[in-house]
Amino acid sequence: MTRRFFAGSAAAALVAAVLTAVGLASPAAACACGAPTPPGGISVSVGEERAIVTFDGAVERIDLVLDMLADGADTGLVIPTPTPATVSLGERSLFEALERQTAPRVEYVEDWWGGMGDGSAGGAPEVLSEVDLGPISAVTLAASDAAGLQAWLDQNGYGIDPAVQALFADYIARGWSFAAFKLTGEEPLDGALDPVRLEFPATDVVYPLLLSQAAQTPQTVRLYLFGDDGMQATFPDGTVAGEVVWAGRVTQAGLTRLGAYLTVIEAYFFDPATQITGDLTITSTGARDDFTPVETRVKYVDIGGVPLGYAIAGVASVFGLMLLIVVVGAIVHARSEKRRRRAY
Known part of the structure; x- marks a missing residue:
């Protein structure tokens, strides 16, 4: 039976939101900020991921909505965070306001002629907290080694691709923690759940993207970045990720508390294994370069x-x-x- 799993995403510096479209097979590889974790024999596909990332100077917050299709009930998602995260429900109204804020400017052109067509287990991770979010349960884990984390995930019904396990080791070496989400309901989900919110102490604003390196298909990542000025996302080597697809002053009432200026960045990774070199760091550009895309619509004129x-x-x-x-x-x-x- 196919089940739909919607979860929330993570936050980085000032505010970022990500949209990812990628198909995955069991065992799951990765989506933008996390790794799907189905048990053996269960196939998973990730349809859409959107994340809002905010930072108040001490605590980073990520609101995530993830649309995942699985042909079994026991599936979930693991998201790494620099420090242990507190998990709660987020606000769907924020994502609705983002849709209105970033809508393209529509211009009409008249058409007088009509259309013509066209390894061994190590130490088990420490369970720091557990929370029940309705049809989803969330566990915050502190792991000391990737093998121990892998063993715990296997014992608790999660499934991780070996390529993702190797990337877990990188996060563990940096002292990061993990938030594991799991679908707990027995009935199919056919509508969106409220976003999941992760909050954790941080000194730099980051978006965890490294796990996407294990993805087997191209990925598109959309970041919604709030600040006093324009924002950018860079890899550890300084490479700027993506291009600006919308930028301007925040006018939607539901979004003004997140920041005065919004920059939307979209990045396409045709070959994630070579193009995604680490997590993204979010910083200010110090300038405001407004940009609104134009959507051209044809207005047919007839008698x-x-x-x-x-x-x-x-x-x-x-x-x-x-x-x-x-x-x-x-x-x-x-x-x-x-x-x-x-x-x-």
Whole structure:
């Protein structure tokens, strides 16, 4: 039976939101900020991931909505965080306000002609906290080694691809923690749940992207970054991720508390294994370069259901034909008169 799992995402510096579309098979590889964890024999596909990341100078907050399809009930998601995260429900209204804030400017063009178509286990991780969020349970873990974390996940019904396990080791070496989410309901979910919120102490604003390195398909990541000025996301080597697809002053009432200025960055990774080199660090550019995409829509102009261009062309053709008849008639008449005069 196919089940739909919606969870919440994580926050980095000032405010970031991510949208990812990637298909995964069991055992799951990765989605933008985390790794799906189905048990053996269960297939998983991630349809959409959106995350809002905020930072108040001491605590980073991530609100995540994840749309995951699985053909079994026992599936979940593991998200690494620099320090142990407190998990709670987020606010769906924030994501709705983001849709309104970042809507493109619509411009119409008139069309008068109509459309033509076109390894061994180590020490078990420490369970720091557990919380029940309705059909989802969340556990915050502190792990000392990847093998021990892998063993705990296996024993508790999670499944992790070996490639992802190796990336867990990188986070463990840096002292990061993990938030593990699991679908607990027995009935299929056919609607969106409220976002999940992760809050954790931080000194730098980061978005955990390294696990996406194990993804087997291209990924698109969208970050919603709030601040006093424009924002950017960079990899550890300084490479700037993605391009700005929207930037401007925040006007939506539900978003003004997050920041005065919003920058939306979208990055496409055709080959995640080579293009994703680490987690993203979010920083200010110190400038405001407004940008609103333009969506061009065709406005068809017609008269009585007939495209105006054809109507005008038809009328012009009739008048042209009438004019031609008059001219030809005049010529014929003139020649006839000339012959008549000669006859006399």
